[in-house]
Amino acid sequence: MTAVSGGFESGFTLGRHRFRTGLTLAPMAGNTNLAYRRLCRKFGAELTTTEMVSAKALQFQDPKTMSLLERGEDEKPVAAQVFGADPADLATATAIIAELGFDFVDLNIGCPVPKITSGGGGSSLLRVPTLAAECVAAMTTASNLPVSVKIRAGWDEENRNAPDFAFQMQQAGAVAITIHGRTREQKYSGKADYELIGEVVSAVSIPVIGNGDVVDLDSAAELLAQGVSGIAIGRGAMGRPWLFSQLRAMILSEPIPKAPGTQERMALLLELGQGVCSIYGEGRGMKIMRRLSADFFRESPGSARLRAACSQLSALEDLENLVQDSNTEPSQFNP
Template identity: 40%
Template sequence: MAKIQIGNVTLENQVFLAPMAGVTDLPFRLLCREMGTGLVCSEMVSAKAIYYKNKNTESLLEIHEKERPVSLQLFGSDPELMAEMAKRIEERPFSILDINMGCPVPKVVNNGEGSALMKNPVLVGKIISAVAGAVKKPVTVKIRKGFDEEHVNAAEIARIAQESGAAAVAVHGRTREQYYAGSADWDIIRRVKEALTIPVIGNGDVTGPESAERMLRETGCDAVLIGRAARGNPWIFRQTIHCLETGELIPRPSMEEVRTMMLRHAALLKEYKGEYTAVREMRKHVCWYTAGYPHSARLRERINEMETMEQLEEIICMKSPDPA
């Protein structure tokens, strides 16, 4: 397995956890790190929220020693504010600072942030230059194919990122207009890779070992990001890394392994967020963990009724056949 160098940070493998709002919190990142991912990425953090000392932002910035190396993702559209906030948080124990220029969510885009920045290449350069000049840690950028099919400019934005001081670029092969629908365009990832000398990380439709290997081979990218396919499936990192190293496929986990992981996930959530929040957040995670297993529909019905950790544990430990 090839190691990846991003600035002064050496990553042990090519399989990374993609940042996902509402998913890649500290407990989930710890689980994915235990499964071998070379880099975990935080939920995106607003530069404005840091500036105004938003009470909910502190938990997004929390990092545990056991999950490192960590990429902390920042978003905003004001170069000066982005640089100032990057400098303010630089002493925190993350390894890489990532700038989000790919988020498609309306409330972010309507503020001129996230993927909206791809419509303004000049501003992109100013933001990256300001942030890279303000901190010593490597700065990376996450972009999309373009804002829409009429404005496919990932290669242009990536070149600007490199020239402005970015240490790596991650490319999601969908436009903002697509959100997560349709198929990701891996050819745009290949074109970005051919245009740059810094590492390029591919993102989009990596759903397991085979697709990860195919993306690396077909695009020439240096690493892959796994996002939605990791929800309820932190094992995907162990499986993908093993396959890339040996060519062998590891069987999907047994129901008992799934139960153990769900209980551990719930315990971590309770530790970091308290029982009330942990139980409610585990509802979506249990649905993801059990998708495709026999009798999972009935389990999901019951999970939405639970109110306490005791009820959660009782439901998770219900006997159910192993997957077919």
């Protein structure tokens, strides 16, 4: 990782909230639960967002949907992300989200997963900007919550309409745009188009938050050079919540902290495990931890052994013992 000089102009204001660095945690289904969001906040994420929920399911207070909106009193400011394609459903969902005490509501027009797009939600709305604008307008009139929109570069290579689309969302009442620099067709293949993100910045007068392929200081600097007001970090922060502290230091021209060593990562993993289990119960919590834990050791000595051990976790006690073993007998995890 190469150190990058600071001095970047970033940060933005939404409603009564000022975000100094503009660093946000992008919502990811199955990953950005309350415990992980708390961990990322600890390292400098200024805004966190729930996993996306269905606007239609939210109206019926579906238990699984409501569990995705779990948030802590210490988690502020926080946004709830919804998906759907019916203005009335989205308006009702926005009113419910406001009653639950969230600070913002975000409309997902970026998800490329067929399960979502087949119902007209997610990135499918990129193909019908008029309907998307109606959805945003309905949400803005349903409550006093600021409404933001998450989009992609376009539906496919022939329809990279993000700049015009973003402008229409602004006209409909959106207060911020998060743009992922790939098309729906690409999903997560290829490379995020930062130049197109810069075109979105030029097309609107509201904050633009860039997203896609930010994994280190260099990639963040490349994206910031496009004039974005902030960065939404998703996959790059999985297993590396400390990336936020490094990017924060870069933006504020402060010394860049080193990535934690293996034992420090084990301590963070235990902290996360305890948080996840306290929120979701040990059974569901350890299932989540088996999925999240391996990413913590992608760059660590003995990574293969650690990852294998993490994949076998079935109880919080197993994780506690693994952490203790890594402290008392670190040589067993050496390559």
